[in-house]
Amino acid sequence: MSYLGYVVGAYGVFAAVLAWDLVVPRLQVRRELRLARQRAARQAATPVPTELTR
Amino acid sequence: MTAAARALLLRDLRLLWRRRGDAFQPALFALLVVVLFALAFGGDREALAPVAAPALWIAVLLAGLLALDTLFRGDADDGSLEQWLLAPVPLPWLVAVRTFMHWATTALPVLLATPFLAELLHLPPGQLGVLMASLALGTPVLSLLGAVVAALTVGMRRSGILVALLALPLYVPVLVFGAGSVAQASQGMDPAGALLLMAAGLVLAIVLAPLAAAAAIRISMG
Amino acid sequence: MNPLLRWFHQLGSPPTFDRFAARWAPWCHAGALVLLAWGTWLALFGVPADYQQGDSFRILFIHVPAAWMSMFVFGVMALYAAIAMVWHIKLCEILAMACAPVGAAFTVVTLATGSIWGKPMWGTWWDWDPRLTTELVLLFLYLGVMGLYHAIDDRRAAARAAGLLAIVGVALLPVIRYSVVWWNSLHQGQTIRMFGESSIDPSMVAPLWIMVGATKLWFAGSLLVRARADNLRRETGKDWVRRLAEGTR
Numbered sequence: 001m002s003y004l005g006y007v008v009g010a011y012g013v014f015a016a017v018l019a020w021d022l023v024v025p026r027l028q029v030r031r032e033l034r035l036a037r038q039r040a041a042r043q044a045a046t047p048v049p050t051e052l053t054r
Numbered sequence: 055m056t057a058a059a060r061a062l063l064l065r066d067l068r069l070l071w072r073r074r075g076d077a078f079q080p081a082l083f084a085l086l087v088v089v090l091f092a093l094a095f096g097g098d099r100e101a102l103a104p105v106a107a108p109a110l111w112i113a114v115l116l117a118g119l120l121a122l123d124t125l126f127r128g129d130a131d132d133g134s135l136e137q138w139l140l141a142p143v144p145l146p147w148l149v150a151v152r153t154f155m156h157w158a159t160t161a162l163p164v165l166l167a168t169p170f171l172a173e174l175l176h177l178p179p180g181q182l183g184v185l186m187a188s189l190a191l192g193t194p195v196l197s198l199l200g201a202v203v204a205a206l207t208v209g210m211r212r213s214g215i216l217v218a219l220l221a222l223p224l225y226v227p228v229l230v231f232g233a234g235s236v237a238q239a240s241q242g243m244d245p246a247g248a249l250l251l252m253a254a255g256l257v258l259a260i261v262l263a264p265l266a267a268a269a270a271i272r273i274s275m276g
Numbered sequence: 277m278n279p280l281l282r283w284f285h286q287l288g289s290p291p292t293f294d295r296f297a298a299r300w301a302p303w304c305h306a307g308a309l310v311l312l313a314w315g316t317w318l319a320l321f322g323v324p325a326d327y328q329q330g331d332s333f334r335i336l337f338i339h340v341p342a343a344w345m346s347m348f349v350f351g352v353m354a355l356y357a358a359i360a361m362v363w364h365i366k367l368c369e370i371l372a373m374a375c376a377p378v379g380a381a382f383t384v385v386t387l388a389t390g391s392i393w394g395k396p397m398w399g400t401w402w403d404w405d406p407r408l409t410t411e412l413v414l415l416f417l418y419l420g421v422m423g424l425y426h427a428i429d430d431r432r433a434a435a436r437a438a439g440l441l442a443i444v445g446v447a448l449l450p451v452i453r454y455s456v457v458w459w460n461s462l463h464q465g466q467t468i469r470m471f472g473e474s475s476i477d478p479s480m481v482a483p484l485w486i487m488v489g490a491t492k493l494w495f496a497g498s499l500l501v502r503a504r505a506d507n508l509r510r511e512t513g514k515d516w517v518r519r520l521a522e523g524t525r
Contacts, residue, residue, distance in 0.1 A: 003330050003331040003332040003396055004331070006332050006335065006392050006393070006395065006396055007320070007331055007332065007334050007335060009392050010335040010338055010339070010388070010389045010392045010393065011316065011320075011335075011338065013385060013388045013389060013392070014338045014342070014385055014389065017381050017384060017385050018312075018381075018494065020381070021377070021378060021381050021494075021498050022305065022498070025498065025501040025502045025504075025505050026501060028502075028505035028509075029501065029504055029505045029508060032505060032508035032509050032512060032517075033508065033517075033520065033521040034521070035512065036508070036512055036513075036517045036518055036520075036521035037518075037521040037522060039512070039513065039518070040518045040521065040522060202444060206424060206437050206440065206441060207424070207427075209428065210427055210428070213427070216420075216423050216424065216427055219416060219419060219420050219423055220420040220423075220424065220441065222413075222416055223413045223414075223416045223417045223420065223445065223448070223452065224444070224445075224448060226413050226452050226455065226456070227448070227451045227452050227454075227455035230455040230456060230458070230459045231455055231458075234455075234458065234459050234462055237462060237463075238462060241462075248458075255451075266440065266444055269440060270437065270440055273433055273436045273437045273440060274433065274437065276433070
């Protein structure tokens with residue numbers, strides 16, 4: 001009985017899950033930094049007044 | 055502490071009396087599950103009898119799961135839960151009293167209905183005693199573990215499937231020992247071991263679950 | 277003050293942790309990849325085929341480390357949650373929640389490889405044997421912690437609630453395992469053992485421990501990256517995040 005398919009399948013699943021675990025968090029970090037950049041750009045464009053005016 | 059317990063019990067009973075119909079909803083749900091089981095098997099007596107006890111256990115478990123929503127929701131909605139946090143009585147004690155009341159009003163009717171439901175599923179004659187014993191020991195544990203889950207999700211609006219997901223791993227040992235004790239009895243072995251384990255679990259749950267649920271309520275409310 | 281203690285305290289500060297995680301995570305993953313490559317090569321080509329199971333037993337070298345990690349990560353998660361709850365350390369909350377997806381991933385690998393290994397061995401894709409059943413319940417516990425963490429809006433309350441669930445889960449895990457083993461012995465009279473009758477050949481030990489080390493190192497790397505992401509999400513709007521984000525363009 002050839003076990004090749006099973007062994008390939010098992011190691012393939014392992015590789016796929018690890019790849020997911022490697023990529024997704026790094027994408028999350030990049031996303032958070034991008035959002036912070038965009039927020040900073042928005043606030044620089046329309047300066048929020050820090051002094052109260054009457 | 056006993057005065058607080060009595061006050062809470064009386065209040066719950068009064069509230070329950072005003073919505074008497076609600077008390078039978080878990081029992082009704084268990085009946086529905088039983089009916090669906092029987093229909094799925096085509097009502098075949100030979101096929102139903104061996105699975106009757108496990109099916110009944112599942113019906114009771116699911117009915118309890120549905121009833122979990124009412125454990126703290128009413129008090130969370132009208133602000134009583136915050137009063138609990140401020141009460142001079144220990145919060146775990148209030149949780150324990152409330153859980154006992156909840157078990158008595160939701161699980162006890164289902165327990166009383168079990169012999170009738172067992173007939174619908176053609177439960178073999180000798181198994182009813184062990185089944186009732188396992189349910190009597192198991193349903194309080196389910197209520198106590200469910201109280202922890204309900205306390206964790208008390209603030210949430212639509213927590214439906216999350217409650218089931220959280221409760222299921224915690225319910226596994228209770229279900230396994232409960233249904234397993236009946237299986238043991240049906241094979242001619244002595245179910246006392248499994249039942250004693252469930253009793254021990256019940257004692258542990260009575261002591262620890264209210265503490266965990268109280269901590270969870272503090273987290274959810276704070 | 278003791279330098280180690282001071283370093284530990286400083287690590288709790290969000291910008292310091294961000295720098296620490298950004299620096300060390302790639303090294304952890306790189307080291308893990310080296311060990312994985314070495315271990316996999318040995319597992320596939322260095323070890324002779326098993327007397328009874330042929331080549332399918334090579335799946336053991338992923339299945340066993342993944343199973344051990346699924347349990348280990350849950351313990352670590354509960355430990356971080358307990359520390360966070362007792363000493364109110366925000367970083368430990370973040371670390372605890374970062375453990376959950378990694379642990380769930382290892383549990384999925386355990387279940388999948390167990391199923392794939394079971395097909396040539398038992399002739400069926402699934403069997404309710406104690407180990408696989410416990411792994412399945414463990415997966416539900418992980419999903420529950422992750423689900424609870426994402427369902428509550430307030431991040432701190434969410435981490436505390438999910439942490440409490442993790443602690444309850446770790447206390448119940450031995451009970452769950454015992455109940456499933458008991459139930460299995462009831463129905464089958466004997467438990468099916470993954471290793472069969474053959475004892476472990478000495479040549480199998482090295483690849484196994486290499487893979488165990490590799491998965492541990494991988495876990496450390498993933499923990500750092502995920503904690504970094506959560507840390508950034510919580511601190512978003514603060515000055516240091518803004519400076520970091522603008523500096524990276």
